[in-house]
Amino acid sequence: MKWFLFFQYRNIFLFLILGLPTLSLTALSLEEIWVSVKEAKEYYSLGDKSPKRFELSLGGDRPQYLTKEVANHEIFSFCQRYLEKYHGNFAVPKLRSDIRYSLNDAYGDITLQILSGKNIFSCFSKLSEDQPYIRIDFQIDKKNLRPFRWDYFDKTGNLFFSEEDESRNGKKDSFTRFESKACPKEITKDKNGIGGIDEWWHYDKCYLSKIEYDENENGYKERTCYFDFGKPKYCEGIGEKEESEAKLALQSGNLDLASALYNRALEELKKEFTKPSSRSCSLLKEIASVDYLRKDYASFARSLDEFLNISVCEKSSLEILVYKGYYLLYISGNFKEAKKTYKEAAKTYFHEKGEENPELILNLAYSQFQDKDPLSCLTSLERLGEKRLSANARFYFYYYRASCNLSAGKDDFAISDLKKSREIGTEKEYYAVILYKLALSHYRLQKKSEGKVFLEQCFSFDHEMIPMAEKEPAFSEYFLSAEGQKIKIKYYLNREQK
Incomplete structure (x- = not known):
């Protein structure tokens, strides 16, 4: 099973990466x-x-x-x-x-x-x-x-x-x-x-x-x-009239018209230039952004590919790399390519700013985990200094590191980080998942009495975790017990009544 339990299309950090400055997290010794x-x-x-x-x-x-x-x-x-x-x-x-x-x-x-x-x-x-x-x-x-x-x-x-x-x-x-x-x-x-x-x-x-x-x-x-x-x-x-009208369409919420006008401006530019220019980059960036909002992911991917294949766009490609990484990681589920993209995005950000961007590193770690590479995930997280992160980012840092440790069989370390993420508690929708993982890590360490407490707290908070827990071999003994049987019967009776 997957130890990362994320909610579909979750835009965890996209706005922060593109819109807000970050603290320097890579001070040299x-x-x-x-x-x-x-x-x-x-x-x-x-x-x-x-x-x-x-x-x-x-x-x-x-x-x-x-x-x-x-x-x-x-x-x-x-x-x-x-x-x-x-x-x-x-x-x-x-x-x-x-x-x-x-x-x-x-x-x-x-x-x-x-x-x-x-x-x-x-x-x-x-x-x-x-x-x-x-x-x-x-x-x-x-x-x-x-x-x-x-x-x-x-x-x-x-x-x-x-x-x-x-x-x-x-x-x-x-x-x-x-x-x-x-x-x-x-x-x-x-x-x-x-x-x-x-x-x-x-x-x-x-x-x-x-x-x-x-x-x-x-x-x-x-x-x-x-x-x-x-x-x-x-x-x-050249193309200014179309671009100006595209911006007005975008402000009015007419995304389809905005996309068409931005593409028309790009076509006018291509008539003037034999080779793409930096203006081509800015227009492709706008087209990708609008297509992303339109959820036209096929067009979104085409714009990204065209942008990234233009050499003069490289110096300003961070925003596009972030969009591409998000698309690959959270929409298409292409974790291997997402891992490459976030690695390049983190490298580009560091090259431009001289510091790490925590949101990029966290997404890199997640993509590495989803690509079944928890050790690389842990290595990436080592680049961040958790004490200097915001509370929200610190929550994900501990939660991601715990999940990577859990997958790597380092249950003691996983318990420590899961407890820290639970204490921060900025993301309430993860609370049941954290309890589940705490239970699992304790059961693996043969601390079944402590694990049982966390498991039943998990079921009390979200009874929909019960079917998933049934499939976990570490909990098989629990579900054969009287308490486990009682919880299962109650859960399935309630489902039938609904």
């Missing part, structure tokens, strides 16, 4: 920070005489104890050497007073921030009143450090230019010019990854006023969107 920085020094060829790895030993260059302060200095050392090699036109602090000022006022307690889950830190060139400086933001993970934003300041400390790797693929693709601090003048972007500029963001008095698009880079700006003090007004260009 001190040793992981140390290893990442050391490996980054080797990757960027920043050779030095500092310790190659952390060891609790005496003598040599290795630290006897790895502390936050030691890690802070190692990151500072990395920054110094990286700036000297790749941005030699900017000075780095050399004097003791300059180094102390940088560590205390600019860098702060970098390691503490990383330990708390903020897997991002900044490197600074020399901070001085009489010369310009640069700040480089790095994303840190267990493998490497990757720069993703470069901010340039003039000698008065005003930010005047920024470069960014928005897609996190190792290439600068967004360039911002500022009129003054926090007041952009223009942003140019390479969204399609070809290498040329294909988006122009114009600002008026610090507010976004217009975006122009030339996605096929043929010199013709096929789309322009206008804004009023940063708020969208309207767009002009």
Whole structure:
């Protein structure tokens, strides 16, 4: 039998994944920070005489104890050497007073921030009143450090230019010019990854006023969107009329018309472009979303496949991966493919945000269990820190882990987690199932008196659990007893009377 007892078409976390931010749940340890920085020094060829790895030993260059302060200095050392090699036109602090000022006022307690889950830190060139400086933001993970934003300041400390790797693929693709601090003048972007500029963001008095698009880079700006003090007004260009009408149809609840109009807009776009563009991605995403609401799952799947087969859509495919995973897991029951999809979705989210998304990991664990792979399910759940989860997510964490442990024959662990999920109790419809599983794990451990209490509580809460329990070999002795026979007779008599 299936130890996961979920209710059909249950949309457990879909809204949370797509609509709400999540807490960082993958804070690195001190040793992981140390290893990442050391490996980054080797990757960027920043050779030095500092310790190659952390060891609790005496003598040599290795630290006897790895502390936050030691890690802070190692990151500072990395920054110094990286700036000297790749941005030699900017000075780095050399004097003791300059180094102390940088560590205390600019860098702060970098390691503490990383330990708390903020897997991002900044490197600074020399901070001085009489010369310009640069700040480089790095994303840190267990493998490497990757720069993703470069901010340039003039000698008065005003930010005047920024470069960014928005897609996190190792290439600068967004360039911002500022009129003054926090007041952009223009942003140019390479969204399609070809290498040329294909988006122009114009600002008026610090507010976004217009975006122009030339996605096929043929010199013709096929789309322009206008804004009023940063708020969208309207767009002009190929397929815009159809898309605008589709949005109105969607607002009025006419899903069939909205789907038809979005598809018509996509067809107009295909006439202009020989290859799909990022606009194709956004339209396919809307089509998939509407078809999902229409419960036209065949069309929904086709839109997803088309979206995922377009290379330029990869950088914005998280939402589609979530939809696809939900479809495979909860609608079509294709657990093997759902497992692959949620694994990719979790990887994409971590790549973009630098942290785990608990909803994606929980759905990954569920799909792994349903694919009869409880050990992988348990491994996935280890990626989450349950203490930092919301009460609702923590309930599912304990419930999923208990179910995986139960399937893997780890009944003692299952009991502990089932009791925790029952204490949280945010999902009342699972209460009878939790009691059932508590009974089963106790019977397996030959703790039949305790198991009997949970089993009869389960039947009292939901008598429809009785037929399922009859099929479980662990309960066969109970149903041969006088109490078991009495419960069975009462249940079937009531069914006949109905």
